[in-house]
Amino acid sequence: MSHHIVEVKHLQHIYADGTVALQDVSLTIHHGESVAIIGANGAGKSTLLLHLNGYLTANSGEIRIGDFPLTKKTLPEIRRTVGMVFQDADDQLFMPTVFDDVAFGPFNLGLPVDEVKQRVKAVLEQVGAAHLQEKPPYHLSGGEKKRVAIATVLSMSPDILVMDEPTSGLDPFARRQLMGLLRDFQHTKIFTSHDLDMVVELCQRTIVLHKGIVKADGPTLEIFNDDALLAECRLEKPLSMQGCPVCGKGR
Amino acid sequence: MRSIDGAVLDLKRLDLLATGDSVIHRLDARAKVLTTLVFIVTVVSFNRYEFTALFPFFIYPVVTASLGNLPGGYIVRKIIMVIPFAFVVGMLNPIFDRELFVRIGPFAITGGWISCASIILRTVLTVGAAFILVGVTGFLSVCEALERLGTPRTFTVQLLFLYRYIFVLTEEGARASRARELRSCGRKGLGLASFGPLIGHLLIRTWLRAERIHMAMLARGFTGEFHSRQVSGFGWRELFYVAGWSAVFVVLRMENGAQWMGRLVTGVLS
Ligand SMILES: Nc1ncnc2c1ncn2[C@@H]1O[C@H](COP(=O)(O)OP(=O)(O)OP(=O)(O)O)[C@@H](O)[C@H]1O
Ligand SMILES: [Mg+2]
Numbered sequence: 001m002s003h004h005i006v007e008v009k010h011l012q013h014i015y016a017d018g019t020v021a022l023q024d025v026s027l028t029i030h031h032g033e034s035v036a037i038i039g040a041n042g043a044g045k046s047t048l049l050l051h052l053n054g055y056l057t058a059n060s061g062e063i064r065i066g067d068f069p070l071t072k073k074t075l076p077e078i079r080r081t082v083g084m085v086f087q088d089a090d091d092q093l094f095m096p097t098v099f100d101d102v103a104f105g106p107f108n109l110g111l112p113v114d115e116v117k118q119r120v121k122a123v124l125e126q127v128g129a130a131h132l133q134e135k136p137p138y139h140l141s142g143g144e145k146k147r148v149a150i151a152t153v154l155s156m157s158p159d160i161l162v163m164d165e166p167t168s169g170l171d172p173f174a175r176r177q178l179m180g181l182l183r184d185f186q187h188t189k190i191f192t193s194h195d196l197d198m199v200v201e202l203c204q205r206t207i208v209l210h211k212g213i214v215k216a217d218g219p220t221l222e223i224f225n226d227d228a229l230l231a232e233c234r235l236e237k238p239l240s241m242q243g244c245p246v247c248g249k250g251r
Numbered sequence: 252m253r254s255i256d257g258a259v260l261d262l263k264r265l266d267l268l269a270t271g272d273s274v275i276h277r278l279d280a281r282a283k284v285l286t287t288l289v290f291i292v293t294v295v296s297f298n299r300y301e302f303t304a305l306f307p308f309f310i311y312p313v314v315t316a317s318l319g320n321l322p323g324g325y326i327v328r329k330i331i332m333v334i335p336f337a338f339v340v341g342m343l344n345p346i347f348d349r350e351l352f353v354r355i356g357p358f359a360i361t362g363g364w365i366s367c368a369s370i371i372l373r374t375v376l377t378v379g380a381a382f383i384l385v386g387v388t389g390f391l392s393v394c395e396a397l398e399r400l401g402t403p404r405t406f407t408v409q410l411l412f413l414y415r416y417i418f419v420l421t422e423e424g425a426r427a428s429r430a431r432e433l434r435s436c437g438r439k440g441l442g443l444a445s446f447g448p449l450i451g452h453l454l455i456r457t458w459l460r461a462e463r464i465h466m467a468m469l470a471r472g473f474t475g476e477f478h479s480r481q482v483s484g485f486g487w488r489e490l491f492y493v494a495g496w497s498a499v500f501v502v503l504r505m506e507n508g509a510q511w512m513g514r515l516v517t518g519v520l521s
Contacts, residue, residue, distance in 0.1 A: 053470055055463075055466045055470075076472075076474075079469060079470050079471075079472065080472055082470075083470075084470050086463070086467065088463075090460075091460065091463040091464055091466075091467055092464075092467045094415060094464050094467065094468065095391075096263065096266040096267055096269070096270070096389065096391070097267070097270055100391075103478075104468070104471055104473075105471035105472055107478035108471060108472030108473055108474065108476070108478070109472055134270060136263060136266075136267055138263065138422075152471065153471075156471060156472070
């Protein structure tokens, strides 16, 4: 299906204070692909993602989501297609209870109350947060907030899932759970992460961002085997690809 | 600042109470909003020297709060918080209005004192009713009801954002002041000098965050419409509720309930 393609052409973003966060970024992501965007702190990952649903506007360049170029007119439609989980979960939760927060999106889609209730229950169970339903979001722990934030987006069944560091702050079990969840998600997935082991497990393709430009774009394993590239971009091999320091086995 | 943070958390608790389930909670929000409006208008419409006639009106907040299972102590504490503000408003009355009103034994009470007390009492009643309304309905549903009653959408949405903004501002404020406190090593910070930049910083941060939250709302299909999970229609129950309370208010407005009760009691005794 062509309408889940994400196409970014020569994107440049300069923040108001003159910081050039993105110099010239071009990439095309096809339907059903699972793509990781990695890079050092300040490489421009979050900035790039925030363009994908029109939160930031580019200084120059073009973005197409599916058949539409991203413009003011297509924005509502595009925001329905692209589900975005922010880096900071506090920015995502704003309703008095977890239930209301997760239900916010489905209600806006115009679903009937019973269906909304069902959906909310289902996604909260998926992320393992069913027991938090009636709690206020501001009384949750960091990882719980993250899980609820992910649920708020899943509840809208987006065609393209965009996540900014989904596993940061999660405990090992929740991280596993989330990875399982992402693996089951059939549509296009794009996420940034410093969790390189997750990247190896979940993504066939990796894009390396360095100082606002795409330094590499290709199969994940190839990229993680390019030591020169990794060193230049302040990255390293995922632990799962390194020899075991304790028992000495492995590559 | 920590106490402000506490106060806001307390305010959030009010919103949380609205998720409860009781006879009052189940009523359509519009019925509760209308009744509260009638209540406020009646209470405010008394003349400025009215004092005793206001007391019977406490029946409304007391009955709704208890039927709605709101914790009494909490509501009372919230209401006490606004008394100083009401006092500031009424403070000058005793100074300017020295006309003798009643004399009880050796005490002469001037009209100024009466009207000052009346202002405080009316504030307690109206603010209390508003608090309770939010407590049994939720701010979101109140806004939704206002809209369905014909208030322009731009107004209700602004109201809702304002309400959200209070939370955002105080959350950011609490964080900033905590950071400042922790790094000032027990001294009183860097005194006033560090407050200026702190406030400026705070406003920018709040603004940016409010913007990101707005973004999160837009990203989830927000078009200026709010939906609550409570499905309810304006049925006979609601009609009865509004009409019943309104009748009580009108009667209490026409007749001085306190005097009437007094007469009843003396009538029974004699
Ligand atoms: N609102 C802003 N105003 C000015 N500069 C900004 C703003 N937001 C980010 N930047 C700058 O833009 C650059 C890219 O930031 P970005 O948040 O995209 O990094 P990132 O790759 O997501 O990093 P991290 O891994 O730490 O999340 C950074 O140098 C940052 O200082
Ligand atoms: Mg980032």
